[in-house]
Amino acid sequence: MSISLRMPPKLRTGDRVAVLSPAFAAPALFPERHEQALRRVREVLGLEPVEFPTTRQLGASAADRAADLTAAWADPSIRAVFATIGGYDQITVLPHLDPAVFRADPKPFFGFSDNTSLLNWLWCHGLAGFHGGSTMMHVARGAGIQPVHLASLRAALFDGGDLAIEPVAEFSEEELDWAGEGSLTDVPAPVPSPGWTWHRPDRVVTGPTWGGCLEVVHSQLAADRWIRPVDEYAGSVLLLETSEEMPAAGKVFRILRDFGERGLLRQFPAVLVATAKATVFTDPRPVAERQRYRDEQREAVLRAFADYHPEAMIVFGVDFGHTDPQWVLPYGGQVTVDGPARTVTAHF
Known part of the structure; x- marks a missing residue:
């Protein structure tokens, strides 16, 4: 039998969500696209996005990015965490994380590409997440959030059930x-x-x-x-x-x-x-x-x-x-x- 992981609880309209850059801080280079993503988190998803110090900080150290992840999980008002985009060095962030903080309050994490590192780290510590959903690529998409993406994102955040x-x-x-x-x-x-x-x-x-x-x-x-x-x-x-x-x-x-x-x-x-x-x-x-x-x-x-x-x-x-x-x-x-x-x- 395979391992059993804890699924994070669903969100409610108006909940606060962290928007972080645990890999590459693309919002620093493309602030208008980042702002479009934040608007859609508010207007389309009905959630309140919260940035952390390294969300727009190019070249932030692995320790500082880990500190933002830890702060997001330790804040009981933050009910989900979105990665802005992928990158290439998220594996260096993982040694700075304390599993106890994440286990104490499981939250949905959305990311793919280099964010596979954090998804796998959560999996190894008994916590499930969601593959996909970077804000810069999918939420900020020029012509609007793709219907396929939005349907599965809503299911992961709110609706649950089978899709x-x-x-x-x-x-x-x-x-x-x-x-x-x-x-x-x-x-x-x-x-x-x-x-x-x-x-x-x-x-x-x-x-x-x-x-x-x-x-x-x-x-x-x-x-x-x-x-x-x-x-x-x-x-x-x-x-x-x-x-x-x-x-x-x-x-x-x-x-x-x-x-x-x-x-x-x-x-x-x-x-x-x-x-x-x-x-x-x-x-x-x-x-x-x-x-x-x-x-x-x-x-x-x-x-x-x-x-x-x-x-x-x-x-x-x-x-x-x-x-x-x-x-x-x-x-x-x-x-x-x-x-x-x-x-x-x-x-x-």
Whole structure:
């Protein structure tokens, strides 16, 4: 049996929520976009955002960012915590955190990408969170919060219950310059979604989720910190998504091979793999090359599981990663993957 984690309580309209930068302080560079996110937290979600000293502080030390996280969890009036965006060094924040403070008052934490570090740290200390929901990317989105994102965000915050996670008809992996004209009102043109691909859809699996950004999880495995004994992941649903760094298929395979050698891959009866982001404004790629990248990544994942857990059921193309729109998913909470019905349900 997999580990049982404490789910944070739901919020009420008017509750105060922390908006923090535990990784990169993007609000310092793009204050207008940050202010748009704060307005939408108030006007769309009906919550009161609260900033902390490092929310807009570029180059804040790991200790100072950890102090803000600790202060947010220690404040009984703060009922949830949002990450503004990801980054690259959140793992250095974790040694400065005291688990007792977080266990004393569990709160929903929303983030993805580098925020996988904190999500995993919470998981290791028995606390569930939510994968997704960075304010700068999703709440401040130029044309408004994407309906898919908003529905799952509301479910995580307020509504609870079961939510069908469905394929999207269109998606985008392009970016706009946040310092450019139109960044607060426009969005890149969407294109047809590649859809879902099922591998071995022969069972129904319900379990807590674990995983997140592949590169970040790998760094924690390499550091050999905040990783539980492998049998505590048994029965969980593995979430996998790759970042805007766009790791090559060979690297994806080698990372998963490391997971397999540790005995991790065989713990997961079901795996959800996000639509891989295959272009970035600093390295734009032709459309045909993007699809080839996603195909090669899928083959790398299948190759790793063929070696280490051939019975696993895998769903490719679920929209919870670095593309738009983004479903918010439980992290440590329950998800049902129904192979025969070809459905995924998040239990909020």
